[in-house]
Structures are given as C-alpha cells and as structure tokens.
Amino acid sequence: MPSYKGHCHCGEVSFEFTTEQPIDGGTRCTCSICVRKGAMMSNEFIDEANLKVNQPKENLGMYQFGDKKAKHYFCKTCGIYPFHATARFPDKYRVNLGCIDEVDPLELPVTVFDGKNLL
Numbered sequence: 001m002p003s004y005k006g007h008c009h010c011g012e013v014s015f016e017f018t019t020e021q022p023i024d025g026g027t028r029c030t031c032s033i034c035v036r037k038g039a040m041m042s043n044e045f046i047d048e049a050n051l052k053v054n055q056p057k058e059n060l061g062m063y064q065f066g067d068k069k070a071k072h073y074f075c076k077t078c079g080i081y082p083f084h085a086t087a088r089f090p091d092k093y094r095v096n097l098g099c100i101d102e103v104d105p106l107e108l109p110v111t112v113f114d115g116k117n118l119l
C-alpha cells in the first residue's frame with residue numbers, strides 16, 4: 001500500500017498514513033466548515049488503523065459542531081488542519097493534501113463533494 005508523510009505548517013503535528021491507491025486527485029467539500037477551510041482533502045477515507053500521529057495528542061485541537069459526528073483536528077500552534085474523522089464514517093479519516101510532502105494539491109484533479117446538501 002502507498003505510504004505518505006505529512007505535517008502541519010509549524011511541524012508540531014506530523015503524521016503518516018497508508019492508502020489503498022496512490023493519491024491522484026483530491027476532494028473539496030461545500031459544507032459550512034470545509035468551504036471556510038478551503039483545503040483539498042484526500043479522496044480516500046483512511047482507516048484509523050492506517051493513520052499514525054507522531055506527537056502526543058496534546059498538540060492537536062479538535063472542533064465539533066452540529067450533530068458532532070465529525071472530528072475536525074487542528075494544530076494548536078499554527079492552526080492548520082491536518083486531518084479529520086469524517087461525519088459519514090466516524091472511524092475513517094480524510095487528510096489535508098496540502099500537508100503531504102510528496103503531493104502538490106494544486107496539480108491534482110478536483111472532485112467536489114456537496115456536503116452542504118448531502119451531510
């Protein structure tokens with residue numbers, strides 16, 4: 001399985017994960033939080049078991065709203081969003097492709113998920 005490393009802007013949060021398929025595209029979402037973050041997310045939902053966070057959880061803030069299914073993580077130092085546990089599959093994660101060393105999200109084809117209406 002392909003493996004990737006990522007980190008927030010300041011480096012206080014770093015993580016590693018494996019995917020089923022190589023990252024060859026990204027997703028943007030129209031929901032109220034994603035439209036504000038503006039991040040390109042992984043298309044793939046990553047199993048919790050395949051996402052390793054390298055630092056203690058104290059460096060991670062977590063934000064929830066609405067039905068509080070999704071967990072939106074952020075670095076407490078630089079504020080960057082590294083990954084979140086999804087609303088539809090709470091034990092699976094999407095990651096911020098902008099945090100991944102080998103990936104240039106602006107070079108990838110974009111899929112838009114209509115979270116505004118479908119979540």
Ligand SMILES: [Zn+2]
Nearest residue numbers: 008010075078
């Ligand atoms: Zn940071």
